[in-house]
Amino acid sequence: EEKVGMTPLVLAIGGDQTQHLLWRMENGELLESVRDDPDAVFAVMIGTNNLGSGHLPGPTAEGVLAVAEYILTNTEGRLILLLLLPRGDTFKVERLCPPRCSSEGQPFKSFMPAITKVNEALKEATLYLKRMYGDQRFDYTDCGDAFEPIADGEEVNVDLMPDRLHPNAAGHRKLGKCLLSCVNGDCQQ
Numbered sequence: 001e002e003k004v005g006m007t008p009l010v011l012a013i014g015g016d017q018t019q020h021l022l023w024r025m026e027n028g029e030l031l032e033s034v035r036d037d038p039d040a041v042f043a044v045m046i047g048t049n050n051l052g053s054g055h056l057p058g059p060t061a062e063g064v065l066a067v068a069e070y071i072l073t074n075t076e077g078r079l080i081l082l083l084l085l086p087r088g089d090t091f092k093v094e095r096l097c098p099p100r101c102s103s104e105g106q107p108f109k110s111f112m113p114a115i116t117k118v119n120e121a122l123k124e125a126t127l128y129l130k131r132m133y134g135d136q137r138f139d140y141t142d143c144g145d146a147f148e149p150i151a152d153g154e155e156v157n158v159d160l161m162p163d164r165l166h167p168n169a170a171g172h173r174k175l176g177k178c179l180l181s182c183v184n185g186d187c188q189q
Contacts, residue, residue, distance in 0.1 A: 006041070006183075009034055017050045018063025025070055040077030043179055044068065047118055048084050048111075048165075054096045057114045061121035065129075072133045079133075080182050081126075081140040083119040085175075086147050087111045088155030088164035112155055119144075123189075141187040143178035147171065 011021065011029060024030075034040050044067060050060040064081070071079050090110050097107035108114070122140065129138045147157050147167070156164050160171035167175055178188060 012046075015049055016046060017053060017055075018046050018060070018067055021046055022063070022067050022070060025067075025074075030071075030074065034077075035075045038076040040075065041183055042071050042075065042077055042079045043082060043183075044071065044079065045082035045084070048087060048115070051084075051111055051114050051118070052087075052089075052092055052165075054100045056100070057117035057121065060114075061118045061125070064118070064122060065125050068125075068129060068138075072129065072138060078136065079138050080179065080187070081122065081138070082179065083122055083140060083142040083144060084115045085144050085161075085167070086115060086149075086156045088149070088158075088161070090155065090164075110155060139182060139187050140189065141178060141182040142189060143175050145188070146174040146178065 009031070011024065013020070044064075046067060047060050047064045050063055051057070055063075068079060068081055088111075093109065093111060094107040097105075100108065102108055119142070126138070126140050147160055149155055150157050150159070154164075157171075158164065160174060161167055181188070
């Protein structure tokens with residue numbers, strides 16, 4: 001595919017939650033050579049696994065923001081925060097009740113309201129982060145539109161997320177294109 005002129009350092013681990021990534025960065029996984037590079041671009045998309053493990057939207061957003069602030073405080077580069085993608089693996093929601101139940105004591109029907117709440121909280125926090133760290137060091141982008149459903153009864157585009165959670169190769173190409181657009185100054189918001 002397209003060459004982008006960057007060498008990615010991927011710190012993701014399957015099932016990662018915000019507190020896991022934060023712990024690893026605090027304990028040496030963020031290499032000094034990358035940390036001190038003013039040309040480094042840190043692209044962070046994390047938090048959906050917190051929701052999938054039963055965390056509420058508020059604490060999930062706080063965890064994402066803790067990761068963002070750690071990067072901004074401890075590095076010289078630029079941070080691009082990717083909002084959470086939609087997810088349609090609703091069969092997992094029932095396993096979370098109890099303790100994560102509706103006010104009627106029933107399992108939630110979807111992860112989408114929680115994802116929307118997290119994304120709204122992250123958007124609100126961007127004003128603070130831009131004020132604290134500057135427009136040149138922080139931005140966010142929403143790549144979720146490409147993953148919106150094209151079939152009735154679905155919550156995601158299953159052509160791009162066949163398991164309704166993880167992008168396949170075509171989904172990763174769309175995600176990469178969205179991220180690269182933001183790296184080049186055209187962030188989708």
